[in-house]
Amino acid sequence: MLDDDTLARLLSRALRFGGDYADVFCERRNALSYRLQEGRIHESGLSLTQGVGIRVIVGESAGYAYSDDLSLESLLRAADAASLIARNAPARKQGAIAIVPAKVAPLYDQHRDGHAPAAHYADLLSRADVAARAFDPRVASVNAHVTDEIQDVRIAGSDGRVVGDRRPLITLGVQVVGVAGAERGSGYAADGGRTSINYFDEHDPEKIAREAARIAMVNVEAVPAPAGEMEMVVGAGSGGVLLHEAVGHGLESDFNRRGVSLYSGRVGQRVASELVTILDDGNLPGERGSCSVDDEGVAGAHKVLVENGVLRGYMQDRLNARLMGVAPTGSGRRQSFRVMPQPRMCNTYMPGGESTFEEIVASTKRGIYAKGFGGGQVEISKGDFVFMVAEGYLIEDGRITAPIKNATIVGNGPEAMTKVTAVGNDARLASRHYTCGKGGQYVPVGVGMPTVKIAAITVGGTGD
Amino acid sequence: MTEAEALQTARDAVAIALDAGATSADASVGVGRRFSVEARDTTVTKLEQSTGKSLQVRVFVDGRKTTFATADFEPAAMRAALARAVAQAAHVESDPLARLPDESADDVPDLGLYDAALAERAEEAGADDVLAMERALRATDARVDNSGGSHYGSAVSVVALANSNGFAGSYVTTRGSRSTGPVATDGPHKRTAHYGTAARSLAELESNEDVARTAARRAVEMFGARKPQTARLPVIFERDVAAAVLSDVFSAISAANVAVGNSWLVDRIGERIGSDLVTIVDDGRLAGLLGSSPFDSEGVATRRTPVFERGVLRSFLFDSYFARRLGAATTGNAAGGGIGPNSFYLEAGTGSLPELIAKTSRGVLVLDTIGFATEHASGTYSRGARGFAIENGELAYPIEEFTIAASLPDMLAGIDAIAADLRFDGSVVSPSFRVAEMTVSGG
Numbered sequence: 031m032l033d034d035d036t037l038a039r040l041l042s043r044a045l046r047f048g049g050d051y052a053d054v055f056c057e058r059r060n061a062l063s064y065r066l067q068e069g070r071i072h073e074s075g076l077s078l079t080q081g082v083g084i085r086v087i088v089g090e091s092a093g094y095a096y097s098d099d100l101s102l103e104s105l106l107r108a109a110d111a112a113s114l115i116a117r118n119a120p121a122r123k124q125g126a127i128a129i130v131p132a133k134v135a136p137l138y139d140q141h142r143d144g145h146a147p148a149a150h151y152a153d154l155l156s157r158a159d160v161a162a163r164a165f166d167p168r169v170a171s172v173n174a175h176v177t178d179e180i181q182d183v184r185i186a187g188s189d190g191r192v193v194g195d196r197r198p199l200i201t202l203g204v205q206v207v208g209v210a211g212a213e214r215g216s217g218y219a220a221d222g223g224r225t226s227i228n229y230f231d232e233h234d235p236e237k238i239a240r241e242a243a244r245i246a247m248v249n250v251e252a253v254p255a256p257a258g259e260m261e262m263v264v265g266a267g268s269g270g271v272l273l274h275e276a277v278g279h280g281l282e283s284d285f286n287r288r289g290v291s292l293y294s295g296r297v298g299q300r301v302a303s304e305l306v307t308i309l310d311d312g313n314l315p316g317e318r319g320s321c322s323v324d325d326e327g328v329a330g331a332h333k334v335l336v337e338n339g340v341l342r343g344y345m346q347d348r349l350n351a352r353l354m355g356v357a358p359t360g361s362g363r364r365q366s367f368r369v370m371p372q373p374r375m376c377n378t379y380m381p382g383g384e385s386t387f388e389e390i391v392a393s394t395k396r397g398i399y400a401k402g403f404g405g406g407q408v409e410i411s412k413g414d415f416v417f418m419v420a421e422g423y424l425i426e427d428g429r430i431t432a433p434i435k436n437a438t439i440v441g442n443g444p445e446a447m448t449k450v451t452a453v454g455n456d457a458r459l460a461s462r463h464y465t466c467g468k469g470g471q472y473v474p475v476g477v478g479m480p481t482v483k484i485a486a487i488t489v490g491g492t493g494d
Numbered sequence: 495m496t497e498a499e500a501l502q503t504a505r506d507a508v509a510i511a512l513d514a515g516a517t518s519a520d521a522s523v524g525v526g527r528r529f530s531v532e533a534r535d536t537t538v539t540k541l542e543q544s545t546g547k548s549l550q551v552r553v554f555v556d557g558r559k560t561t562f563a564t565a566d567f568e569p570a571a572m573r574a575a576l577a578r579a580v581a582q583a584a585h586v587e588s589d590p591l592a593r594l595p596d597e598s599a600d601d602v603p604d605l606g607l608y609d610a611a612l613a614e615r616a617e618e619a620g621a622d623d624v625l626a627m628e629r630a631l632r633a634t635d636a637r638v639d640n641s642g643g644s645h646y647g648s649a650v651s652v653v654a655l656a657n658s659n660g661f662a663g664s665y666v667t668t669r670g671s672r673s674t675g676p677v678a679t680d681g682p683h684k685r686t687a688h689y690g691t692a693a694r695s696l697a698e699l700e701s702n703e704d705v706a707r708t709a710a711r712r713a714v715e716m717f718g719a720r721k722p723q724t725a726r727l728p729v730i731f732e733r734d735v736a737a738a739v740l741s742d743v744f745s746a747i748s749a750a751n752v753a754v755g756n757s758w759l760v761d762r763i764g765e766r767i768g769s770d771l772v773t774i775v776d777d778g779r780l781a782g783l784l785g786s787s788p789f790d791s792e793g794v795a796t797r798r799t800p801v802f803e804r805g806v807l808r809s810f811l812f813d814s815y816f817a818r819r820l821g822a823a824t825t826g827n828a829a830g831g832g833i834g835p836n837s838f839y840l841e842a843g844t845g846s847l848p849e850l851i852a853k854t855s856r857g858v859l860v861l862d863t864i865g866f867a868t869e870h871a872s873g874t875y876s877r878g879a880r881g882f883a884i885e886n887g888e889l890a891y892p893i894e895e896f897t898i899a900a901s902l903p904d905m906l907a908g909i910d911a912i913a914a915d916l917r918f919d920g921s922v923v924s925p926s927f928r929v930a931e932m933t934v935s936g937g
C-alpha cells in the first residue's frame with residue numbers, strides 16, 4: 031500500500047491539467063482456493079495481485095489508468111495517462127494536497143492477516159463430498175470448491191481524505207449431477223460471505239452439499255416447464271434475484287443520469303404495487319455485498335429505493351452524484367484496480383409483508399412456484415428482464431405438484447411490480463453466493479425476498 | 495516489457511518453481527497494452543490507457559497440482575510465492591494423470607494475428623471514431639436522441655509460455671473493437687440497442703458509420719413491438735444470437751464438463767445428434783482470426799478438430815488432462831486453466847438471411863436474447879428474446895417479452911436451413927440458421 035506522500039504526489043500529478051476530482055485506489059488481493067472432483071482434492075490455487083488505479087473526473091468525463099508495477103516511475107506514468115482527459119478543461123491551479131486519514135467503522139475483522147491451515151479447507155470439501163454422495167444413490171458426480179480471499183484497499187481522494195479497508199470473502203460451493211436412466215439433472219448450492227472459515231463451524235458443509243444434491247434430484251425427476259402466461263409464486267430468499275433484475279439495475283445512477291433507464295426522472299412517482307418496498311444496504315454484517323467503505327471510500331449506507339410502491343432514490347457513485355447534485359450513497363464499486371468504479375447494488379432485498387406461504391400457494395389456481403433462482407438479466411430502457419429458475423414446481427388448484435425443468439421467466443420490471451398481489455411474512459436473505467455482472471465487471475452481491483405472488487408472468491418452458 | 499523479456503520471465507518462473515521443489519511446471523506471461531475511449535454526443539466521456547501484466551504458473555509435485563497467479567515479477571517475490579504454492583500442493587491428492595502435456599508445439603507459425611496499423615494507431619483517431627459513431631447514430635434516425643455511449647478499444651497482447659519439458663514460445667496479437675449503444679425515444683417510449691465489431695486488424699473492423707447505422711436501426715425497429723401468442727413455430731436465429739447457441743453447444747462439448755457428467759452429450763460419440771446440415775468445427779489455425787493462436791495455454795499446437803460432421807458427433811474438445819482422463823488425445827483447447835474454444839463455428843450454408851426469412855411462411859426471427867438458462871446436464875434451453883414475427887415470408891411486426899425454448903439436442907436435430915453469412919468476429923461464431931420448431935412463449 032502506498033504511503034501518504036506518494037498518494038499526495040500522484041493526486042497532484044493526476045490533476046496537472048485540472049479536473050474536478052481525482053482518486054487513487056490501491057488494492058492488494060490474496061486468494062486461496064481448493065477444488066474437489068471425483069472424491070479427491072484435485073487442485074489448489076494461490077493468487078496474489080496488487081496494483082493502483084488512478085482516476086481524474088472532469089464534468090461528466092473520466093480519465094483512468096492503472097499500474098501493477100508499484101515503482102514511482104510507473105505510478106506517475108499512470109497519473110499522466112489519467113490526467114489527459116482534462117487536457118482541454120479550463121486551467122485550474124492545483125495546490126498541495128494534505129492527506130488526512132479518516133476512520134471507518136469496520137464491518138468485519140480488520141486484523142486477520144492470513145488464511146487458515148490448508149487441511150481445514152480440504153476437510154470442508156471432503157465432508158461436502160461424502161454428504162452429497164450419501165444423499166441419494168442417483169448422485170453421479172460431485173464437484174466442490176472453496177475460495178478464501180482477503181482484499182486490502184486504500185483509497186485517497188483529491189480532498190485529501192484517505193481510508194483503508196480489509197475485506198474478507200469466503201465461498202464454499204457444491205455442484206451435483208444426478209443421473210437416473212436417460213434423465214440428468216444438476217443442482218448447485220453455496221454459502222459463505224464476508225467472514226472467515228469459522229463460518230462453517232456453524233453452517234455445516236454437509237448442509238450445503240445436501241441442498242445441492244436435493245436440487246439435482248428434483249431436476250432429475252422434473253417434467254418440462256409449461257409455456258405461456260400464468261401466476262407465479264416467487265420463493266423466499268433467492269427470489270431477490272427478481273428485485274435485483276426487475277428494478278435494482280434500473281435504479282443505478284449512471285443509467286438515470288444519462289436518461290437511459292425507464293426510471294429516469296421518476297423519483298417520487300409510483301412505480302410498483304403499494305405492497306412493494308425495496309431496500310439496498312451495504313452494512314449488513316457478513317453479506318457479500320457489504321463493505322465498510324465502498325471502492326470510492328464512501329461508507330456503506332442503508333438506502334430506501336422504493337417505499338410502498340413509490341420511487342425514493344437511486345444508488346449513487348461519486349461521479350454521478352456530483353452531476354445530479356446529491357450525495358454519494360456508498361454504491362461506487364469495482365471489480366479491481368484495473369477498472370473504474372460504477373454505481374452498483376450491495377445487498378438488495380424486500381422486507382416482509384403479512385401473508386403466510388400457505389395462503390399464497392393456496393390462492394394460486396394455475397402457476398409455478400419458483401423456489402430457487404439461478405441468475406438473471408435486464409434490459410434497462412424498457413425494463414424487460416429474465417431470470418432462471420434453478421428449482422421450480424407446478425402449482426395446480428392451490429397445491430404444489432410436479433417439479434419442472436429449468437426454465438427462463440420473462441417479464442417487464444415495472445409491470446411485474448404492479449402485479450404483486452401478496453407479500454409473505456417470511457422475508458430472508460438468500461444464501462451467500464451471488465455475483466452481479468455489469469459492463470464486464472463482476473462484484474459480489476446479496477439478495478433477499480419474502481415469498482411474493484405475481485399475478486401474471488411469462489414462463490418459457492416447452493410443456494403444456 | 496518486450497516479447498523476449500516476457501519469455502525470459504516465464505523461463506525464470508519455471509526454474510524458480512523447480513528450485514522450490516516442483517517436479518514439473520509451466521509458466522505463462524501475459525503483457526497487455528490496452529486503450530479505450532468512450533463518447534456520448536459531442537463529449538469524450540472516458541479515456542483509459544494502461545499496460546498490465548500477469549504471470550500464471552502451474553506447479554506439479556508428483557501429481558499434485560497448484561496454480562499460482564501474480565502480477566509481481568520481482569524475483570524475490572516470485573521465489574517466496576512459488577515456495578508457498580509448492581507447499582500448498584501437499585494438500586492436493588496425487589493424481590497420476592496430472593502433469594504437463596506429453597506433446598508440445600514444434601514451431602510457432604506466424605498466423606497473422608498482429609496488425610501494426612491497429613497497434614500504432616494514435617489515440618486521437620480512436621477519439622475521432624467514437625465521436626463519429628455518436629454523430630452517425632443521430633443522423634440515422636431522428637428518434638435516436640441519446641446513447642449509453644460509443645466505444646473504441648484496442649489491445650496489444652504478448653503471450654509467452656515456457657515449461658520444464660523444454661518448450662518455450664511466444665507470440666503477439668492485436669485486437670480492436672468498435673461498439674455503440676443508442677437510445678431512441680418515441681413519445682413516452684424508450685428503446686436501446688447495442689451493436690459492435692471486433693477484429694485483429696483495423697482494416698477488418700466495420701466502419702463507424704456501419705456500426706452506428708446497424709445499432710440505430712435495431713433500436714428504432716422495436717417501437718410498437720407486441721408480445722406474441724404462445725405457439726410452436728420455426729425460429730430463425732440471426733448470426734449473433736446463433737453464435738450464443740453455439741456457445742451452449744461448446745459447453746456440452748468441453749471435456750471438463752463431459753468428464754463430470756455435466757453434459758447432455760456424455761457417451762454419445764458417433765451418434766447422429768444434429769441434422770445433416772450441422773457441421774461444427776474447432777480450428778485454431780485460421781489466419782488472422784480472433785480465435786486463432788499458434789499454441790494453447792499449455793503449449794500444445796492448436797489444430798482443426800471436426801466436432802460434428804453432418805450431424806454426427808465426432809469429438810469432444812480436450813486439454814491434456816481431460817484427454818488422459820477420457821482416453822483421448824488433446825485437441826489443443828487448453829485455455830487459462832480450463833478448456834476454451836479456438837474458432838468454434840457452424841459451417842456456413844447458402845443464401846442470405848433475407849432469403850432465409852423469405853423461405854419461412856410463418857415463424858419468428860430472433861435478433862437478441864437475454865438470460866443464460868442452459869442446463870448442460872440435460873440440455874434444456876430457454877431464453878428471453880426479441881425480434882420479429884414472420885408472416886408469409888416477410889417481417890410482419892416486432893415482438894418482445896417472450897421466451898424461446900427447446901432442448902439443445904432437439905434444436906441441433908431441427909436445424910433445417912443455414913445461411914451463408916458466417917463471419918469470424920469472435921471465437922464462437924455462427925451463420926444465421928433456422929430451427930424447424932421451438933416453443934415460443936408469450937401471452
